[in-house]
Amino acid sequence: MSARHVATKARSRVAPTVKELQGLLRGAGLRSTAPRLAVLEYFHSHGGTNSHAEIFDALHDRGFDRATIYRILVDLAEAGILSRTDLGDHVWRFELRRGARGAQHTEEHPHFVCVDCGGVSCLPGLSLKVEGQAKAPRSVTKNKVSIQLKGLCDDCS
Amino acid sequence: MSARHVATKARSRVAPTVKELQGLLRGAGLRSTAPRLAVLEYFHSHGGTNSHAEIFDALHDRGFDRATIYRILVDLAEAGILSRTDLGDHVWRFELRRGARGAQHTEEHPHFVCVDCGGVSCLPGLSLKVEGQAKAPRSVTKNKVSIQLKGLCDDCS
């Protein structure tokens, strides 16, 4: 979108190096460990909005524990590296927040959940304008709320 | 809102009679049973957006089973008597949909969930206007979506 296209060294920018990921962790006051690097690596190479179960599945061959992955996701979210949202499907979903390639959208943005297939789509750039009367909580009128939409996706029309 | 104010027999309209509730059930093809009448009675006298746990607690002295209450809520939702929404708090919430006093809002409307205290407020009359570009699912641009907002309520400011 923005025209600023920095011609990087071409290849090394595609995925962050282990060193870079370690720096990301240490910068957040977190130790660099194997499962943490694996989780970060996954988010950077796959991107998107992932649940704890998805991450755990993708990494289960490495032998990491459920609880470990869980705590890592929470820690990374608390450190601001991941966002942690609960769309209406009873599942926490995590997403890369800032920095590093692989983060499709770095800003907060509304999400859309298909009530049929459960698919999640991100709606950056979509803004919703409040029209109704007052009576709503102040945080609503001040646009300090997160927005979730539910309906049928195009496929499940 | 609409000016049409039918002067009813004054007193009998405050809460629906058992006979009326039975009619509501039978009209939906459902048998009239004690737990069902109790659930309906609860919604009509309390109104609002209630979870399965809340209903079960409120009625537990009557000795009804968890599963019974659960299935009743689902059945009433499928019959269109209740709405069943999953706000982002891992809980199904039910609300009177149409008919009968006690139903504060009969239309679909956005809900607001406080991320701190978990309180839910209904935002009838609040409408949100889509501003962003396309790329969103068709159901979004056609306003065929349910909307949920999350943030801090005035109390938890």
Added chain:
DNA sequence: ACGAGAAACGCACCCGAGTTGCATCTCGGG
């Protein structure tokens, strides 16, 4: 009024996601 049969109930039990306590291990600063 009554009996048959479908519908609903109660109980037991399973599930998945989230969450925690605790013993053991390991990263990394000194």
Added chain:
DNA sequence: CCCGAGATGCAACTCGGGTGCGTTTCTCGT
């Protein structure tokens, strides 16, 4: 290289949702 804060692994628990099944009960047709 050592030590201790911090992280991991394992087990166990909660909570809400959901289901299978035998028993009870409502409703409808006789």
